[in-house]
Amino acid sequence: MDAITVAAVGSPMQAGRLRRLQALGVFCGVAAGAWLGGAEAPIKMVNSDVSPITISLIMVFGVFLARWSVPALLRGTSHVRHDVRQAPHLVIWAVLAGCMWAVANTLTIYAIRNVGLSIAFPLWNTNSLLGIFWGFLLFNELHYAGWKRWVGVLGGATGMFSGAALLALASSNQAAPGKAMLGVVAALGAGILWGTMYIPYRKAYLTGMNPLSFVTFFTAGELVTMTALAVGYRGAGPLWRELMSARALLFWLMLGGFVWVIGDLFQQYAAKYVGISRGIPLSNTNQLWGLLWGILVFHELEGGSHRIYAEVIGGSILTALGAVAIALSSATEREHSSWQDAAEREGQRYGIEGGYVRAGMEGREYEAGPSRRTWVDWVLIVGASGVFVVLAGVARVPRMEIHLGWAAAVTAAMLALLVSCGTVLWRTTRFK
Amino acid sequence: MPKEQNGRAELEPLIRAIATDVHFWIPLLVLLAGLVLLHELR
Numbered sequence: 428m429d430a431i432t433v434a435a436v437g438s439p440m441q442a443g444r445l446r447r448l449q450a451l452g453v454f455c456g457v458a459a460g461a462w463l464g465g466a467e468a469p470i471k472m473v474n475s476d477v478s479p480i481t482i483s484l485i486m487v488f489g490v491f492l493a494r495w496s497v498p499a500l501l502r503g504t505s506h507v508r509h510d511v512r513q514a515p516h517l518v519i520w521a522v523l524a525g526c527m528w529a530v531a532n533t534l535t536i537y538a539i540r541n542v543g544l545s546i547a548f549p550l551w552n553t554n555s556l557l558g559i560f561w562g563f564l565l566f567n568e569l570h571y572a573g574w575k576r577w578v579g580v581l582g583g584a585t586g587m588f589s590g591a592a593l594l595a596l597a598s599s600n601q602a603a604p605g606k607a608m609l610g611v612v613a614a615l616g617a618g619i620l621w622g623t624m625y626i627p628y629r630k631a632y633l634t635g636m637n638p639l640s641f642v643t644f645f646t647a648g649e650l651v652t653m654t655a656l657a658v659g660y661r662g663a664g665p666l667w668r669e670l671m672s673a674r675a676l677l678f679w680l681m682l683g684g685f686v687w688v689i690g691d692l693f694q695q696y697a698a699k700y701v702g703i704s705r706g707i708p709l710s711n712t713n714q715l716w717g718l719l720w721g722i723l724v725f726h727e728l729e730g731g732s733h734r735i736y737a738e739v740i741g742g743s744i745l746t747a748l749g750a751v752a753i754a755l756s757s758a759t760e761r762e763h764s765s766w767q768d769a770a771e772r773e774g775q776r777y778g779i780e781g782g783y784v785r786a787g788m789e790g791r792e793y794e795a796g797p798s799r800r801t802w803v804d805w806v807l808i809v810g811a812s813g814v815f816v817v818l819a820g821v822a823r824v825p826r827m828e829i830h831l832g833w834a835a836a837v838t839a840a841m842l843a844l845l846v847s848c849g850t851v852l853w854r855t856t857r858f859k
Numbered sequence: 860m861p862k863e864q865n866g867r868a869e870l871e872p873l874i875r876a877i878a879t880d881v882h883f884w885i886p887l888l889v890l891l892a893g894l895v896l897l898h899e900l901r
Contacts, residue, residue: 516877520882565882620893623885623886626886777876778872
């Protein structure tokens with residue numbers, strides 16, 4: 428049993444392949460943190476005249492465009508149809524996860540309004556602890572992992588939670604107004620929704636679905652729910668007028684959504700290859716990157732007290748150490764074989780071919796499907812690019828002090844992660 | 860068997876499998892609770 432793991436869904440998986448996929452998953456988690464955190468940068472350029480619900484809705488529009496065009500560009504939509512034919516039930520889970528994301532995101536708006544970011548952020552960041560719980564309970568993650576890996580994952584997640592609390596405390600200058608209890612409940616509710624949203628993620632990837640296919644349906648649930656919430660809360664007329672009056676800002680918000688999608692795609696691959704118990708805490712390093720943008724590019728915390736800087740440095744170190752602990756606790760061959768048991772269970776329940784499930788777990792192609800892009804793909808790519816170009820044409824660059832040198836440096840770091848992780852992902856799995 | 864009947868025959872076990880899957884009900888119940896919470900917060 429040293430060299431190979433006996434796969435319950437078929438033939439054995441090479442130990443070398445398993446190690447490569449685990450390392451790839453960790454790399455994807457790190458890249459996800461950078462891009463999810465970077466999504467905050469364009470949003471910082473939008474003033475507070477626009478209501479939070481409308482900001483969230485416009486971002487989701489950007490997300491929707493990106494989620495239909497990026498997969499079309501990378502692999503073509505014919506792969507999505509192929510995935511749906513193999514595992515049609517997963518469409519329901521993808522839409523369900525999208526609905527959950529939209530409700531959780533709206534809850535965070537109420538949480539920030541009532542208790543401020545410093546309290547709200549660490550509370551909803553508990554989603555990674557819940558992700559570990561669901562991963563263990565429902566998908567055999569951390570089974571036969573040994574106490575060292577348990578300590579690494581739980582200790583790392585707790586360290587990241589503490590670091591997030593310190594960072595949020597330092598980066599917030601809002602005093603908590605009244606209705607504190609409602610804000611705490613809203614933040615915890617968001618954390619529970621996001622933590623539970625990883626059940627559909629894991630279910631899809633354990634079964635073999637490609638993350639690029641999953642996000643395509645995820646975003647449909649996300650957009651429909653977010654539109655319903657925005658229309659319900661603001662009213663169709665006022666919402667339309669607000670969108671029209673904010674058209675100079677639409678580009679920045681949708682760009683934020685686009686950047687967020689890149690991060691989310693990496694997060695999906697991390698969840699696929701290292702599971703939700705490791706992938707989600709790793710991508711929660713987004714707070715570090717958000718802070719990096721805030722401090723270096725947008726001059727936040729300038730002139731702050733020594734205590735604030737101590738909180739930032741302490742919080743960053745704790746978060747980074749937590750991420751390192753989790754990255755070093757990747758699944759053993761024995762733990763991975765219990766993931767395969769869970770995959771086999773899913774395959775039997777939904778009548779999915781063993782070869783498809785196994786190919787998905789190994790990041791390999793199952794039955795070489797059509798690889799050429801069709802006119803539908805090009806319509807999606809050109810259409811989405813066209814919307815961004817038009818919005819960029821009417822966009823206004825806000826008057827604010829931005830350190831362009833640091834903006835270029837942090838963007839370059841993000842692009843380096845995108846290219847390097849994207850290349851490894853392509854070479855190892857062909858984006859499977 | 861006509862195409863329509865064939866499709867239904869394939870759909871029924873799928874719906875049954877989803878309806879008896881706890882992985883479906885946990886996220887759905889959490890989503891509904893989230894919507895109720897959102898309604899209360901308004």
